[in-house]
Each structure stands twice: as C-alpha cells, then as structure tokens.
Amino acid sequence: MLFALWDNRRIRDNALQFLLFAGFAGLLFWLWSNTAANLAARGIRVGFDYLSRQANFPISESVLPYDPSDTFGWAYVIGVTNTAVISFAAIIISTLVGLVIALVRLSNNPLASKMAALFVGIIRNMPLIVQLLFWYALATTLLPAPRLAFNPLPGFYLSLRGLYIPTISLGPQAGSFAGVCLAVLIAAVIMRRWVPKSAWSLGKWVLLGGLLVVAVVLLRPSASFPELKGFNFVGGLRLSPEFAALMLGLVLYTSVFISEVIRGGIEAVSRGQWEAGRALGLSERHVMFRIIIPQALRIIVPPMTSQYLSTVKNTTLALAVGYPELGLVVGTVINQTGQAIESISILLAAFLTISIAVSMFMNWYNAHVALVTR
Numbered sequence: 001m002l003f004a005l006w007d008n009r010r011i012r013d014n015a016l017q018f019l020l021f022a023g024f025a026g027l028l029f030w031l032w033s034n035t036a037a038n039l040a041a042r043g044i045r046v047g048f049d050y051l052s053r054q055a056n057f058p059i060s061e062s063v064l065p066y067d068p069s070d071t072f073g074w075a076y077v078i079g080v081t082n083t084a085v086i087s088f089a090a091i092i093i094s095t096l097v098g099l100v101i102a103l104v105r106l107s108n109n110p111l112a113s114k115m116a117a118l119f120v121g122i123i124r125n126m127p128l129i130v131q132l133l134f135w136y137a138l139a140t141t142l143l144p145a146p147r148l149a150f151n152p153l154p155g156f157y158l159s160l161r162g163l164y165i166p167t168i169s170l171g172p173q174a175g176s177f178a179g180v181c182l183a184v185l186i187a188a189v190i191m192r193r194w195v196p197k198s199a200w201s202l203g204k205w206v207l208l209g210g211l212l213v214v215a216v217v218l219l220r221p222s223a224s225f226p227e228l229k230g231f232n233f234v235g236g237l238r239l240s241p242e243f244a245a246l247m248l249g250l251v252l253y254t255s256v257f258i259s260e261v262i263r264g265g266i267e268a269v270s271r272g273q274w275e276a277g278r279a280l281g282l283s284e285r286h287v288m289f290r291i292i293i294p295q296a297l298r299i300i301v302p303p304m305t306s307q308y309l310s311t312v313k314n315t316t317l318a319l320a321v322g323y324p325e326l327g328l329v330v331g332t333v334i335n336q337t338g339q340a341i342e343s344i345s346i347l348l349a350a351f352l353t354i355s356i357a358v359s360m361f362m363n364w365y366n367a368h369v370a371l372v373t374r
Contacts, residue, residue: 082326097251129317
C-alpha cells in the first residue's frame, strides 16, 4: 500500500514538501526555544507582553493619531502605517516620473534625450543614502525662516520648518461616509452584473450623484489654509523637511531605474508596430499609448516588481534623515525595553507582509496583461 502511494508522483511531491516545511518549522522552533532559554538563564525577559505597556516616547510624524501615553503595540502600528504610506506614495510618483523620463529619452529631440540620459546616469550611480542626506541638508540650511517663507502659490509656503499647504477638514461623520461608500460600491457591482446595459449607463451617474450629495451632507468639508502667526504657521497641512527629503530622494532614485525598465520594454516592441500605427493615420501619442505601451507592459511588469520591492525596502533609510518609519520606531523601542529579538521579529514580519502584498498584486497584474496563447 505504501509503495503504491509512493509511486504516485503527486502524493510523493506533496509528502516531500510537507517534510521540508516541517523541518524548517522545527528548525525555527529550536532556534527560538534555545535563544529564549539562554536569555532566561541570563535574566533577560522574553515575550511580547511589553506591547501593552505605555511607550513614553514621542513620534514626530504619524498618519494615525499618536500620543506618548499610547502602548508600544500602537507605536509599531504607527511605524508600519508610516512605512506603508511612504512606500505607496513613492511607488506611484516614481512610476509617473519614470514614465516621463523614459519618454524623454526616447524622444527625437537630441538635447532633451541627452539631458535625460545624463540625469539617469548621475542619479543611478549615487548611493541613495547620500542623496537623502543631500536633500535633507538643503531643506534644513538653505530655505528661509517662516517669516521669509517662499510663497510660490496662494496658500503654499516653503521654509525651514517644512512645506505648508491647504487642506480639507472633514466632519465627524467620516466613518459613516466610509460605510456609505462601501454600500454604493456593492450596489454598483450588483447593478453592473444584473441591470441591462442601457439602464446601467444612467444608473452609474445616479449613484455617483447620490454619493456626492451624501458626501457634502455627512462630511461637511471645510478648507484650512496655513497662516503665519508668531514664529510659525498654523492651519493647513505641514510636510516636514524629513518627509520632503525622504520623498524627493526616494522618488528620484527609484524613478531613474523605473525609466530604464520602461524604456527597455518600449524598445523591445517591434518597429513594425510603429509603422502599422502610422499607416492607420494615428498620431505618435496614440501609437505610443494605444499600441506600444500595452504590448510593452508584458515585458515591463516583471522587472518593475523588483523595483517596487526595492522601494519598500529602501524606506528603512528614512532613519538617516530622522523620519519615523518602522525601522526608527523599532530602534527606539529596543532602547526603551531591551526586547531586541521580539522587535526585530516584528520588523521582519511587517516588511515581509508589505513585500508579499506588493508581489501578489504585481503577479496578478502581470497575469492580467500577459499574452494568452492556446
């Protein structure tokens, strides 16, 4: 019986995979138990009970509300949120900037193409941490004081304290509006599937109009503009020098690599596709965005995934400019509690989760744009 099961290739492969996983899990358990025993013998506490204790240290910037009286667990949440926001923003902006750089390099203007190539060569061959420190030094030394702040646009002020921009404040019913948005989304999915196409063309505008009315009623948005009072600005939204230096350095560094990926994908498309588009009377812009780029995506997406994952990991360099991403929060918690193994484990788990989420999305998108052959 056992020999018959072993002769089944599928059962044999699954059994080997299970044994490999069990061996790896056993190794991790042995390492953890051995480390815990050695630390306990030296009087060092091990465990995650410290997460419920009061943190007692400030975090200069956070997307979510934070107070030093909050717990270490919430401080980790703040660090993860800051890292995720920085990663998402850098990926989106870098992709757009990289696309522009790639198109400039492929343009027929020799001066613009050479300048773009020079820019790519300079940025790509300089370490990211050097660029971050350079932009941070500029932001904290060359910009004027708040009273002499640059005012390039109405409501926008740039000074040593950071960039102040107008913002929109929402009313206390923001949570209710999120629930309404979810209900509208479900209704739209149902209508799109079951309602006739002629009725759906009108129904989608009815849903959108109703959502706008509900947004005005529930959210009651109000604009807030920065104003100089005393020695600093009040109101609006402040983007700190640390955040600005991190975003600028990360976006420029990532965008040049993305631009090369996009340029390589575009150049890999046959020249006959350009000639066919021109023969149909399409403009260069339509040929590029309607014919060339959709085909180039099949080549661009796989290496782009690696660039996105590198961007997520490069956010750890934010500690060089003092932005409180997860790495900086973990370092502070270790200094406060001495729980180094637990904190590093949380750091690894958080980055692994974010990276896997990015990879899964890109794999799904790659399968969506892949050429299906039968």
